[in-house]
Amino acid sequence: MRLAFVFALLAAPALAQDVENPLQPSELWDDMRESVIGTNQEPPVDPAVLLLDAPKRADNPALVPIHITQPPGAPDVTALSLVVDGNPAPVAAEFTFGKALMPLDFEVRLRVDTYSDVRAIATLADGRKVMAGRFVRASGGCAAPAGKSMDQVRATMGEMRFRQAAEGGRDIGTLMIRHPNFSGLQRDQVTLLTIPAEFIQTLEVKQGSAQLFTMNAGISISEDPVFRFAYRADGPVSVHAQDTEGRVWDQSFNGGS
Template structure:
């Protein structure tokens, strides 16, 4: 008769760390977001947090505020997402990027690295096929990411700008693509370490990725996407080459096929 209570206690203790991890750094009340909501998503209504549709993972405390990993996922069977906006409430330009996703990426499993300038909520607001909006997010402790010095010399930046690499892998029977692009993505808040002058903003503004005739995703970005951006995404098996079109704020264009 006493086995059941003991078993329940053991199971609750085992489950404790898992539950703690799930809510380790949830979104916090944000006056900044209250002011931004209408201009960013077009409504004062707060999108619901619905983990059955959308999840976002980011570290509680970032090792590098200029390279904060963000992973946005959906459980199997979740309704398809058509658009998503990634927001860092406390950044000088809060909208990090706006994404459009093709059906080949559903259910979504998408990773990107961003800059975080101050302790802040980091949130993703997704628009579903039926027009509903849902939200997911985390509170991230990071500081100074938008003004962090570039990781390379200006000569190296100019010599490698626009170079791309693409790698395919397979996880649990699902293809994953990893796209890497060489670009400093200057935020406009950084200083040249030699001249100490402010470096003007210069970043990849438009990115389009397709496989054959099938759209995978597009991005319209701001200053918060990291230097040398990396995008990792699951997608349905497809036919044809993966093609990438990138354009930065200076009007430079790079096109490559893999």
Template structure:
């Protein structure tokens, strides 16, 4: 329970990171991004930075490289996003996750925690309803996040894997009139670069690969993820709440499936 409370607290504190981030950690020139841009987004054209459509906040220097909070937002009236790629240039697998979003999440206010393996640009590339792409990002100073030891023993990992918690709160400020949902899933999300602290053997990659969240029959968001989403992933999102239960469907790389209704 203490770990769960801490996880929620870390993510919910992320909005404070936005203060003067505009000055402290803008995107930096990245030869890696130049090399991978075409394979990641299907075009060699650089998506424009447009704060009137998309914003990304992340800390200039991460307190813990294995749990770096990222908040992706849109101002009121911005065009709807249909898909988004979250990219960490210097990670071993740069594409941290690819998301789709339902209309209930527009305008977007979405948070997740990621691993950052080296000083890196961290960028979100959104596809709008009309097919245009826009980008937002920050330069984050962090290192070793993908190989950081797991926070729990292997026995604890196996006992709690797949457990989920969900809570809602009323939105405030720009999110007034919407609900804020926070979903946590127990899973070690092993990156394949970590070592068992007892045997010192490398732990094979094992992580939540696909996630689908709905309310009633309305999609909220989906995720197709890689190794960079943090252990015990937490997702915080604002949404206009349709009626019906929130349902979660998750599957990991070992083929395990978990379904939960809240």
């Protein structure tokens, strides 16, 4: 029995990596790796440090949930690049994270334009890089029509909500921002003309003076983006967002909605 227990422990890391939709060999990634992460050396895939969960087949290619987590005790993540290999602009977003979000439990929704690897490349506090990802079967997400009329879009753009709750022994924040995040590949359903790209480009979320996270984004973040994150709730949360048209929105929340 003791021998069987030892074998089970040794097999655990391998079982942890046995997922339905692991990363696939990608020539696109091979071509862009150095420009995205600054080195041609492939970051190791290490589930003891970083995990990424995404659906094997997306229900909606314009709203693909991406959930990035770390096991307890994993080293801190300071920065992370989220990449969709097959998208017209593969780097969906670059994030930085504060210590209040460690260990990382972070979720965002992406557009996926074709069957593709979706990968997160994390920079750890000691400078090392690690990677996690999934192969997602989805197509057409970047050109999918907006969910609201242009009148609705303009009337609600920049509105924010923030919810705070307890879950699994941690505080969970959910930030929702109204913005069409037009990709530049969509058509107005009335005029049939292409809608120019117009999206939230930078986002900064703080608790007091301490950074929770920042984002520098491209066209692949979904319409009306939602960010869900585990953190240590300790005071009001402030949000600063700016889109590609130079519009700026600032709002503060006292931990609730």
